Amino acid sequence: MLLIKGARLVDPLHHVDKKADMLVDRGKIVEIKNSINVRGADVLVATNLIVCPGFIDIHTHLREPGEEFKETIESGCEAAACGGFTAIACMPNTIPPNDNPSTTRFIMERARMANGVRVMPIGAITIGQKGEQLCEYFSMKREGIIAISEDGRSVMNSGILRRAMEYAATHDLLVISHCEDHNLSGKGVMNEGIYSTRYGLRPIPTQAEDIIVYRDVALSALAGCRLHIAHVSAADSLFHIRRAKKRGLRVTAETAPHYLYLSDDMLATYDTNLKVNPPLRSRADVQALRKAIKDGTIDCIASDHAPHSSAEKDVEFDIAKPGISGIETSVGLVLNLVNEGVISLKRAIYLLSAGPAKVLNIPPNSLSVGSDANITIVDLKKEWTVDPSKFHSKGRNTPFAGYKLRGKAVATLVAGRILYSEL
Ligand code: DOR
Numbered sequence: 001m002l003l004i005k006g007a008r009l010v011d012p013l014h015h016v017d018k019k020a021d022m023l024v025d026r027g028k029i030v031e032i033k034n035s036i037n038v039r040g041a042d043v044l045v046a047t048n049l050i051v052c053p054g055f056i057d058i059h060t061h062l063r064e065p066g067e068e069f070k071e072t073i074e075s076g077c078e079a080a081a082c083g084g085f086t087a088i089a090c091m092p093n094t095i096p097p098n099d100n101p102s103t104t105r106f107i108m109e110r111a112r113m114a115n116g117v118r119v120m121p122i123g124a125i126t127i128g129q130k131g132e133q134l135c136e137y138f139s140m141k142r143e144g145i146i147a148i149s150e151d152g153r154s155v156m157n158s159g160i161l162r163r164a165m166e167y168a169a170t171h172d173l174l175v176i177s178h179c180e181d182h183n184l185s186g187k188g189v190m191n192e193g194i195y196s197t198r199y200g201l202r203p204i205p206t207q208a209e210d211i212i213v214y215r216d217v218a219l220s221a222l223a224g225c226r227l228h229i230a231h232v233s234a235a236d237s238l239f240h241i242r243r244a245k246k247r248g249l250r251v252t253a254e255t256a257p258h259y260l261y262l263s264d265d266m267l268a269t270y271d272t273n274l275k276v277n278p279p280l281r282s283r284a285d286v287q288a289l290r291k292a293i294k295d296g297t298i299d300c301i302a303s304d305h306a307p308h309s310s311a312e313k314d315v316e317f318d319i320a321k322p323g324i325s326g327i328e329t330s331v332g333l334v335l336n337l338v339n340e341g342v343i344s345l346k347r348a349i350y351l352l353s354a355g356p357a358k359v360l361n362i363p364p365n366s367l368s369v370g371s372d373a374n375i376t377i378v379d380l381k382k383e384w385t386v387d388p389s390k391f392h393s394k395g396r397n398t399p400f401a402g403y404k405l406r407g408k409a410v411a412t413l414v415a416g417r418i419l420y421s422e423l
Contacts, residue, residue: 001025002416003038007046007377011053011367012346013354022051024373027415032369044423046377049410052349053365054086054374056356059151059176059230059254059302060327062088062119064110065103066095071307071394073107076327077114079393081419083303084331084352084409086365086374087118092129093152099124099135104143116414118374120146120360122176125164131155134164137171146360149176151230152277154212156182158219165223174360175220176228179212179237180278189318191264191279199267201317204279206234213237217244217251228359229253231304233278235288238297245297252359253297255289256304257333258324260342262286262399272313272320273399276306279322293351294343300355303330307395325395329386333400335378335407345380352376377411377423384408 002024009032010017021036022029057080063071071079073090080088090107092098098107104121111119123145127133129152137148148168154177155161168175185208190196192203213229217240220227229241232255244251258276263283267274274280292298306323313320331352338348353376357364365374386403388396411421 001038001041002044003036003041004044004046004051007049007051009051009367010345010349012350013364014366014368016367024416027373029367029369029371029373044411046423048381050378050380051367052376052378053353053367054414055084055331055352055376055409056087057085057303057305057327057330058089058300058356058360059256060088060090060305061093061307061323062090063094063307065106069394070309073110073119074114075392075394077111077117077119079327079391080117081115081412082392083328084376084378084412085117085327086376086412086414087120089120089122089146089360091149091151092122092124097124097129098122099127099129101136101139101143104140104145108144115419116417117419118414122147122149124148125150125155126160129153131157131160134167137167137173141171141173146362147174147176147228149178149230151176151178154178154180154182158215162219162223165219165225169223169225174226174228176230177212177216178230179209179216181208181211184208184211189275189279190267191281193264193282195264195267201267206236206281206285209234209278210236210240213240217249220251221249226250226361231256231259231278232289232298233259233281233285235285238288238292242297252299254300254302254359255293255298256302257326257330258399259289260286260293260337261333270317271399272315272317273324273397275317275320275322276324277322290342294347299359301330301334301351302356303327305393307393308397310396313397323397324399325391325393325397327393328391329398329400331378331409332384332405332407335380336405338380339406373413373416375413376409378407379410380407382406382408382410
């Protein structure tokens with residue numbers, strides 16, 4: 001038995017915000033009361049801490065199979081727990097991609113051997129992510145995929161994507177769109193604007209993103225599938241998402257913490273840790289996204305954890321791999337926004353727990369008696385400095401090294417088991 005004493009319990013979905021003790025037994029929350037005392041129970045003293053429904057990261061790259069030097073399912077799960085996540089969804093752009101049932105089964109088996117963080121694989125839309133031939137969604141779903149995505153690229157052929165969406169709709173599979181018109185983005189490496197001209201780097205206009213957001217919303221309406229827009233980086237994309245929501249379409253969207261903090265002017269350093277796809281946009285886009293996480297246009301925040309090796313990052317900006325190892329900084333960056341007054345604590349917890357569960361259409365974690373004890377404990381006041389050398393992920397590629405943040409996940413429990421604790 002585990003007794004969590006003295007914490008503030010905050011579960012926005014179920015309108016819970018109170019101080020109470022919580023008793024966990026055999027994986028479940030069995031009692032919540034002002035004061036609980038049980039002889040022989042393990043005690044977690046959580047005075048001044050906040051107990052939240054377990055956080056879910058719906059956009060991670062675990063790199064296994066194929067690129068285990070960057071991350072394995074085991075190291076990614078370890079990093080996830082340390083970052084405060086009880087469940088993660090992993091993208092299919094591995095080598096080979098997760099485009100068939102046996103690869104899905106392999107991921108599920110590896111995940112079972114890891115630390116207990118729930119892993120939900122996302123299947124590819126087309127075989128080899130080549131944009132030509134649809135995968136077998138039905139048999140992949142039987143093995144465990146919870147969505148399909150071509151993340152890393154878009155399916156550029158609208159006819160093929162329409163068929164994929166229709167197939168997904170028949171199996172109630174969420175389609176997650178990486179929105180990028182590759183003919184427009186070309187060999188671009190940063191946002192198009194005054195800074196791409198000043199720094200002499202090949203540009204990617206925001207239109208490369210919002211054209212595909214518009215197209216994919218239109219196609220999802222035609223096919224009748226649920227659509228989720230991944231890593232929204234630009235204000236113009238928000239326009240199409242708001243419009244889709246107003247029309248009552250089943251469209252959701254995420255952004256990642258780096259799009260809420262970083263902008264294209266910062267590339268003056270040519271630091272390849274700032275290279276990400278979609279690229280960091282203007283300061284106005286950052287402000288628009290900060291508004292969108294508040295007003296509900298954005299349904300959840302995902303890390304887009306994209307670990308890369310130093311060999312792939314310590315090169316010229318042009319040829320560096322895009323991506324940020326973000327799973328251990330994501331929660332801290334979101335809580336820091338609470339301390340900066342950008343969003344409320346309730347909204348932050350929603351964006352990290354109920355929001356992603358709703359997007360994936362899975363039961364949300366909850367702080368009620370009888371629920372599975374999937375819990376993230378946060379210290380909203382903890383001040384800490386991002387130090388990639390302490391990451392549990394193999395990927396040390398972060399532009400946030402040295403950032404002083406306020407707010408951190410300090411313990412992660414899955415089915416009552418403590419997977420991570422600083423307490
Ligand atoms: O920056 C990115 N890195 N964006 C993506 O869409 C893919 C990801 C990766 O797999 O490294």
